[in-house]
Amino acid sequence: MIAERLISFKTAKLAREKGFEQKIGLGIKYGLGQYYNHEGILNGDCTPYIRATIRKELDKIPMPYIIAAPTQSLVQKWLRDEHELEIDICTGYRGYAFEVMSKNHANGWLDMEASTNERYNTHEDALEGALIEALKLIK
Numbered sequence: 001m002i003a004e005r006l007i008s009f010k011t012a013k014l015a016r017e018k019g020f021e022q023k024i025g026l027g028i029k030y031g032l033g034q035y036y037n038h039e040g041i042l043n044g045d046c047t048p049y050i051r052a053t054i055r056k057e058l059d060k061i062p063m064p065y066i067i068a069a070p071t072q073s074l075v076q077k078w079l080r081d082e083h084e085l086e087i088d089i090c091t092g093y094r095g096y097a098f099e100v101m102s103k104n105h106a107n108g109w110l111d112m113e114a115s116t117n118e119r120y121n122t123h124e125d126a127l128e129g130a131l132i133e134a135l136k137l138i139k
Helices: 009-017 047-055 072-083 123-137
Strands: 035-037 066-068 085-092 095-103 110-115
Touching (some): 072 085, 110 123
Antiparallel strands (some): 085 095, 095 110
């Protein structure tokens, strides 16, 4: 079975800062999505967060305590739909690279916003790099 790759903890923190939100699941009953805890552990221990939520003492918990861990493709779609940022992964004999482009409404073309000369070993690694660069473009 092929599973989609989740974004890294670093990318997840940046996405949250830029306004990306996704429902996450804690426990069996509310298994809505995966998350990183404050230590960057995927689906890690969130007991202090749950206790603080129950006691209504969230102001005593260092934030962000839990961060959504969506797939790369979901964040890529959010960047395209909400921020009009397109990501293109380029394949070459030396590996993978990326370009991040934005819509230019004046002429209908895409304008180059970011690219890399760095080469990545996999498509997914290049996409992760592109997601970080695209997120940095959001004001």
